[in-house]
Amino acid sequence: MSEKWTTADIPVQQGRVAVVTGANTGLGYETARALAERGASVVLAVRDVEKGERAASRMTGDVTVQALDLTSLASIRAGAAALRSRLDRIDLLINNAGVMYTPKQTTRDGFELQFGTNHLGHFALTGLLLDLMLPVPGSRVVTVSSTGHRIRAAIHFDDLQWERSYGRAAAYGQSKLANLMFTYELQRRLAPHGTTVAVAAHPGMSSTELARNTPAAFRVPLTWLAPVITQTPAMGALPTLRAATDPAVLGGQYYGPGGRNEVKGHPRLVTSSPQSYDVAVQQRLWAVSEDLSGVRFPVVQAERTAFPRTP
Structure with a gap:
């Protein structure tokens, strides 16, 4: 395997089924496109079906579209039911969709928009689809995080919805x-089954529509610095693609760009913040997420053991 891992290193995906959220643009589009080109049957799970169809038309291979709005638990349940009715297996679930730096808003269920979309929406979707993955050896749940998990970040159990x-x-x-x-706790619960693993990735600083809500005070400086500190969506998708397809990947690992400060570069194994490995907080967050979403996972209760950090 090349040290400078690229899409050329993706093994043939013929016969595999991949569901990619937020796949009509940016990182999700590049992830789905690369998987389809390597032979996977890819479902673009998107809020705007028309945009999804246009994206699918620009891809080569077996690509279909499924309506899925991560800001609505009703839509997530409907989308998962539709996927269950048309698929008999899922090899890859790529939890890619997200929002960033939005003004204060809530989802249709009253959750703070970023927490509700980025975390709770994907938590619910994964729980509703996981039994299509558990019988499939080598199946993976890949959830896209960010270096933003280190910035002023904590799980505010006393005010999760920022009220x-x-x-x-x-x-x-x-x-x-x-x-x-979520990834680390899910891996702990999946480990006894031995078929499905949970992996995380981040894209570094990628030039996508996700940054459209960046505060105005930072927008001009970022515009000037963009050529230096950002990379293309195709490069930003590589950590996700490696996490999803590299045969050497292990459950509970985290992949990001290999350059300085993980801003850009070819994907490699990286380490998340110390607090992300706090088992007690992981398990408390899991319990709260089940209560808020109403979704229970078809996996055994995890033991209260520490999850090892990756180097």
């Missing part, structure tokens, strides 16, 4: 930290 005060960067950080904690 008392709201900071868009801190709320984003909480949601991305939750993505990692």
Whole structure:
């Protein structure tokens, strides 16, 4: 395997089924496109079906579209039911969709938008689809986090929905930290089954529509610095693709760009923040997420053991 891992290193995906959320643009589009080109049957799970169809038309291979709005538990349940009716297996679930630095808003179920979309939406979707993955050897749940999980980030159990005060960067950080904690706790629960694994990835600084809500004070400096500190969506998708397809990947690992400060570069194994490995917080977040989403996972209760950090 090349040290500079690229899409050329993706093994043939013929016969595999991949569901990619937020796949009509940016990182999700590049992830889905690469998987389809390597032979996977890919489902673009998107909020806007028309945009999804246009994206699918630009891809080569077996690509279909499924309506899925991660800001609505009803839509998530309907989308999962539709996927269950048309698929008999899922090899890859790529939890890619997300929002970033949004003004204070809520989902249709009253959750803070970033936490509700980035974490709770994917938590619910994974739980509703997991039994299509458990019988499939080598299946993977890949959840996209961010270096933002280190910035002003904590799981604010006393105000998860930011009702008392709201900071868009801190709320984003909480949601991305939750993505990692979900991955690590899910892996702990999956381990006894031995078929499906949970892995996380982050794209570094990629030039996508996700940053459209960046506060105005930072927008101009970022525009000037973009050529230096950002990479293309195709490069930003590589950590996700490696996490999803590299045969050497292990459950509970985290992949990101290999350059300085993980801003850009070819994907490699990286380490998340110390607090992301806190088992007690992971398990408390899991319990709260089950209560908020109403979704219970078809996996055994995890033992209260520490999850090893990756180097």
